[in-house]
Amino acid sequence: MNSTSQRPPLLQSQDWWRSAVIYQVYPRSFQDASGDGIGDLKGITQRLDYIAALGVDAIWVSPFFKSPMKDFGYDISDYRAVEPMFGTLADFQELLAAAHQRQLKILIDQVWNHTSDQHAWFVESCQSQNNPKADWYVWADGKSDGSPPTNWQSAFGGSAWTWEPLRQQYYLHNFLVEQPDLNWHNPEVRDAIAQEAIFWLDMGVDGFRLDVINFLLHDRQLRDNPLRPEDHPLPAGAREGDPFFFQINQYNFGRPETLELLGSIRQLIDRYPGATLLAEISSEEDSILTSSHYVQGDDRLHMAYNSSLMTDEPPTYENLRRTIERVEQHFGEGVICWTAGTHDFPRLKSRWQKHQLGNEFGQEAFDHMFAALLIALRGSCCIYQGDELGLTEAQIPFEKLQDPFGIAGYPNVLGRDGCRTPMPWQQTAENAGFTTASEPWLPIPKEHRAHAVDQQEQIHDSLLNKYRRLIHWRRRQPALLRGKLTLIDTAEPLLGFIRESKEQTLLCLFNLSLTPAYYDLAAYPDCVSASDSEFSPRRYGNKIEVPGYGVFFGCIG
Structure with missing residues (x-):
């Protein structure tokens, strides 16, 4: 089927998102057009025909905004500017237009929980306790002994509080020290973020993927988290040995009052017919139940994904049936975005490889079966770049690591570099066709070359071609669409x-x-x-x- 074939009426309608297939692009690793070893916006534009050939409906593009890159773009210093390593605003507008010509929608990441510490808002907020933006971030005095206000831990290790000498207070950062949390209890902050969203919506983007959206609000009483008892299970997707989960994260994120913020966010996006919101939801207790709360009714978000398919738990009959049962029980008319891999989790193929799938034929057959299951479930689904090729988790030597989370936790906590290596486009080309630079920003594993796009396109029964046929077939099945x-x-x-x-x-x-x-x-x-x-x-x-x-x-x- 031609990639530009006529779409079913559902996918032309304003609720196209209810059964969309979304393809996640991690710009640093998709295609380098500038020759500096780092992927960029022009590179994505060059590869749009590849994405269109998959038959997907939308592309989720990870952050490309102005950033000091302490967390590879999830630390934004200017929400409206493009980081020069990725190109220019004109490059993004070219990508947007080229995608729309191919009937592909564009969703961009919005990181609203925190900014970079180099953002002008934070620079001003640091100056004193009574400046115009003094309350735009989460500031608190220390305890009587001068220690941090609470025992909350950063997801990247260490205390979630850092002392600012200029202001003589602590600020909250649920992630890196360089990622201070915005104060969403302040209506001025909510209004300012709305203006940043409007900038991109007016430009024509088709929606947002909302990063760590259930971290927006913290407990205003600043109560300490309880320690996790030995018999208290880890949340789905949590890594063994991760200090963040030594506590039960009860007060630092996942606050029930966060749901009250969603109505105004939904009202804003509804001003742009057909635009959609995809929420990333993590949970201390139950990721399926928690994520379902974010998509109930017309005054909340459109879609949510969770970690239920991104754990090391093997995809057995019992596990999958229980997961589907619980989604059907809790989501109702709300839409789950079935997601088995992103830039934050070990590669889909390697995560379950250690569970006995039989021989090499069995592994390949499982990959094909799982692709069919993903497109057959009710809701939308998301495919992370490279999973359609069957890429495995890359083993990156310590001296080549880039991920601050992986470096800080090495060797006890697995970082995220292993799932972020560049796409292999050509088996025998230098750097697998990703870049003309002498070296890409992350090494490309030798074993990935055998899975290169140019090789799989020549094989009728390759995993890539199976994904293509399945997704195009899905678009013609009313039962799968609605x-x-x-x-x-x-x-x-x-x-x-x-x-x-x-x-x-x-x-x-x-x-x-x-x-x-x-x-x-x-x-x-x-x-x-x-x-x-x-x-x-x-x-x-x-x-x-x-x-x-x-x-x-x-x-x-």
């Missing part, structure tokens, strides 16, 4: 559900083992394969054989 989901009783290891809309009913079966599994179609005697070219299990009367890590999609009625 249908409800009903889990059906299937014997382990066969995970099954029905997707049903008024136009179509689909039976979806996924074999979660390397051994063939069988399903009796007696209840669906008129069921026929929905995609003969992709999935054609053997049939024995009313029974079908779903091969190891295989898939069956069947049309009913």
Whole structure:
């Protein structure tokens, strides 16, 4: 199917986001057009045809704003300026126009919890306790002994409070020292952030991915967090040994009053028909339940993703069925964005590789099966660049590490560099076709070259081509675009559900083992394969054989 083929009416409508396929681009590692070893905006524009060929609906572009790059762009010093290493504002406008020509929507990261310590707002706020922006950040006096106001820990290690001698107070930073938290209890701050959002919405962006959105508010009473008992489980996605989780993070983030802020944010975005909000939600207790709260009703956000598929917990029959059940139970009409990989988590392929998937064939078959599952679930979904190629987590030597989180935690806490290495475009080209510089900003693993785009495009059954066919096929299935989901009783290891809309009913079966599994179609005697070219299990009367890590999609009625 041609990448510019006619879109179904749903994806042309204002609620296109309800079943969108989103592709995340991490600009530093996608394509370098300037030759300095770092990816940039012009590089993304050069590769738009590749993204369009996938059949996705939108691109989430990670930060490219003016920044000292202490946290690679998530420390913004000017929300309206482009960091020169990524190009210019004109380069972004060119990218936006070129994407829209290809019917691709653009979502950009908005980092509203904190700024860089070099942002003009913070520089002014530091000067005194009574200047016009004195209350724009979270400031507090120390305890009577001069120690920090609370025991809260930074996600990057150490206290979440830093002393500012000029002002003679502590400021809060849930992340790096150089990332001071904005005070969202202050309406002036909320108004200022709204103006930054309007700047980009007026330019034509199609929405925002909201970084750590449930960190916006802190406990105003500044109560200490309780220590985590040994028998208290870690949150989904938490890394063993991470000091941030030595406490139960009860007062520093995830405050229930944060939900009260969402109405004004939604009102702003609704002024731009078709624009959408994708929230990143982490949770101390229950990531599915917490993220569902952020998308309930027309006065909250449009979509939310969580870490339920980004843990080391193996994707077994029980785990996946329980996850789907809980999403259906809690989200209702709210939209989950099913996400199995981002720039913050170890690579999808490596995360589960250590769990026995059988031989090399089994691993490859699992990758194909999981791609089909991702596009069949109810809601939207997000694919992180390189996951469609089956890239593994890169092993970066200490002297090459760039991630401050990884450097600070080395060797006990795994950093994020391993999932951020540059895209391999050409197997034999210098730097795999990513850059003409002598060396890219992060090394490209040798094993990634075998998965390069130019190699997979030549192989009909490659993972890349499977993603392409699946996503294009999904766009033609009304049941997958808007249908409800009903889990059906299937014997382990066969995970099954029905997707049903008024136009179509689909039976979806996924074999979660390397051994063939069988399903009796007696209840669906008129069921026929929905995609003969992709999935054609053997049939024995009313029974079908779903091969190891295989898939069956069947049309009913």
